[in-house]
Amino acid sequence: MKTKHRAQAIITAHHQDDLIETALINLLRGTGRRGLVAISDNQDVRRPLLSYPKPEIISYAKNNKIEWREDPTNDSPDYLRNHVRRNLVPKMTADQRREFLENLKRVSKAGKRMDAGLSILSSGILDHRTIDRSKFSALPAVLGNELLTYWLRQEGLREFDKRTINRLNVALRTARGPSTHPVKDNLSIEIAQKTARFERRTLR
Secondary structure (H helix, E strand, O other): OOOOOOOOOEEOOOOHHHHHHHHHHHHHHOOOHHHHOOOOOOOOEEOOOOOOOHHHHHHHHHHOOOOOOOOHHHHOOOOHHHHHHHHHHHHOOHHHHHHHHHHHHHHHHHHHHHHHHHHHHHHOOEEOOEEEHHHHHOOOHHHHHHHHHHHHHHOOOOOOOHHHHHHHHHHHHHOOOOEEEEEEOOEEEEEOOOEEEEEEOOOO
């Protein structure tokens, strides 16, 4: 969409409540540290309202006679986000909310330092999308998961679950080659005896 319209940026109206809701949802889903800061750390999208809570934005809109649209699915009890929005976030006190947001900032800063370390580690294991299986297998499983997550994001993937990461981690350590291990969409990992490589299938 950005390329199609030759836009300089994508801007959304996500606010502080969205930030908290997303972090809580991803915490419940077990998506790890990146899930806690998925909105604030996405540099591809600009969100100028993240510092403002929803009630403050609504109050401003009403006082200035600004119309807005409500997503009709916001009233459906079938979505986890609506459960979090109605039953969890409103019960947070002002102090809890402030502390939660400060913790998210700490996670974001620590995550950026970790990603810098993963970049250095990756350079010794991954070369032009080809993985040295013996070097990868020497890593602790938890660090292997972090490195795989880092690589998938380098491949342009944003949404994948912990089960996928665990499956690929095990495959890189134990699978016999040649074998193909799907990741998501058209991306897969092709495993040989000593190496593995990220490959994309041509979509017809």
